[in-house]
Amino acid sequence: MPYSPASGPLTANASGQPAASDDDPAAIGRRVRALREARGISLSALARQAGVGKATLSGLENGTRNPTLETLYAITAQLGVPLTAVLSAPASGATVRGAAVSATLLEVFEDSDVTYELYRMRVAPGPGQLSPAHQAGVTEHVTVFTGVLRAGPVDAPLTAAAGGHLRWASDVPHVYAAVGDEEVTASLLLRYPRK
Amino acid sequence: MPYSPASGPLTANASGQPAASDDDPAAIGRRVRALREARGISLSALARQAGVGKATLSGLENGTRNPTLETLYAITAQLGVPLTAVLSAPASGATVRGAAVSATLLEVFEDSDVTYELYRMRVAPGPGQLSPAHQAGVTEHVTVFTGVLRAGPVDAPLTAAAGGHLRWASDVPHVYAAVGDEEVTASLLLRYPRK
DNA sequence: CCCGATCGTTCCGTTTACGGAACAGCGTTG
DNA sequence: CAACGCTGTTCCGTAAACGGAACGATCGGG
Structure with missing residues (x-):
């Protein structure tokens, strides 16, 4: 049983960089309150429209409750924003970092037998990095x-300049390196079969 | 969204309403399971690493529970993906729709003289759409x-199947069409010079 | 002033998500 | 072919998120 390389396109896993940073639960409450007040809706009214209790919404806005997805969705839907609007950072990102390369997961898509992970990748100038x-x-x-x-x-x-496209089977060791002094920005799509 | 008009990949429509659409809770479970299996981790192991009960993770993956944010975050953090990766929601608000094609803006990147817009695109089966x-x-x-x-x-x-890549200069009228009965899902990158 | 309406918070009984333990199914071992 | 180690599911007592009701505070009108 091959131990699969943790997460993301790089080896580095986040075993050491968990949580902490921007998962502040109180921040979610602050965003909800800001969105509500921006619309001039009272707490009571929003709670009624969203079909949740006032106690629930109050507790959520004040960060004293740990809401379920169902509750949070009912509220954000009523506010007309996607769930992601109140979760952590706008361009939220589990970012995987290496010496020269950092990649941020933008989206995961599941096909019937294949999974896609779409990243935005940056490669710093220098010797590059082995994966x-x-x-x-x-x-x-x-x-x-x-x-x-x-x-x-x-x-x-392979080599590609801005606007170019590369593609390879990554079941062998591979490298990323920026050619020249300019930082490389790219989108990286990982495609792998579901087991 | 402070972001530019850029009329998107389709003729601007932007009917706007971020319709409730499908927030299938079971889909979240399926994504979590897919991510876990892709990493070759057992349910028991992931539950232990994430500090949640096996019953919780099992119920979550099978869609029989309505998890709290805290629970879901603990699991996605251990998987090394952001919460948004498992939430069905359209990641970003800006969705452009046409008869057969809908595209959601994932990210915008500005280079010194070029702008990139990265979309997730869906093309429904049928006659296709002209842009x-x-x-x-x-x-x-x-x-x-x-x-x-x-x-x-x-x-x-041009024609491409799953995993394939297309590229063309779009300063002429162009079309999108799904071949066969299956809906097409794809990523679309627009690259255009800054004015 | 008092009154009614509405604000957001707090109290409380009910519902349910939680983790630990017990469970059945499957491959491998001795 | 019992004995293990492992998988994922189900049972169950506990903790907590839930909705409804009661609460004090604030505002505007009679």
């Missing part, structure tokens, strides 16, 4: 936004 | 997640 082989069947698609990227299997990396 | 010419210098990059997509200039459209 170990992923499980079999994993494909990486990269579209370069800025700079010049050299990436792919260690023995046969 | 008028964009300004000169606009390039579209599409990576297909599910289904088979036929897209590109009206006089020379």
Whole structure:
């Protein structure tokens, strides 16, 4: 049983960087209250419209309760905003970092037998970074936004400039490196079969 | 959203309403399970690592429980993904709709002289949709997640299946159409020069 | 002034999400 | 083929999130 490389396109896992930072539950309450007041709605009215108790909404706004998804969804739906609008940071991101590369997960999409993970990736100028082989069947698609990227299997990396597109099977060790002095920005799509 | 008009990939419509749409709670469970299995972690192990009960995680994955934010966060943090990765919701508010195509803006990136807009796109089965010419210098990059997509200039459209990648200059009228009965899901990257 | 209406908070009984333990199913071992 | 180790599910007592009602505070009108 091959121990799968933790999360994300890089080895680095966040075992050491859990939570703490921006999951402040009180922040959610503050955002809800701000959205409500921006619309000039009273707590009582919003609670009634959303079909939740006033006690629930009050506790949520003050951070004294740990709401269920159902409750939070009912409220955000009534405010006309997506759930993500009140969760952590706007461009929320589990960010995986390496020496030269950082990648932020934008979205996960599940097909019937394949999973896609879409990242925004940045590669700093310098020697680049090595990423170990992923499980079999994993494909990486990269579209370069800025700079010049050299990436792919260690023995046969590819190069693309802004607007270019790279694609390789990543079941072998592969590298990411910025060519030149400019930081590389790109989108990275990971495609792997569901087991 | 402080973000530019940019009329999106489709003719501007933006009917606006972030309709309640489907917030299928079971879908959250399916995503969590998919992410867990993709990492080769057992339910028992993930529950222990995340500090939640096995019963909780089991119920969550099977959609028989309505988790609290705290619970869901503990699990997604351990998986190394943001909360938004498992929430069905349209990640960002800006959704552009057409008859057959809908696209949700995920992120905007500004380079010194070029702007990128990254969308998640869905194309419903059927006759497809025509999009008028964009300004000169606009390039579209599409990576297909599910289904088979036929897209590109009206006089020379290209075809790609799941995992495939298309790219064309979109300063001429172009089309999007799903081939076959399956809905097409894809990422769409718009690249255009700043004025 | 008093009164009614509404504000947000707090109290309380009910519902339910929680974690621990017991459970059945499956592969591997001795 | 019992004995293990592991999987994921189900049972159950407890903690807490829930909605409804009661509360004090604040505002505007008669």
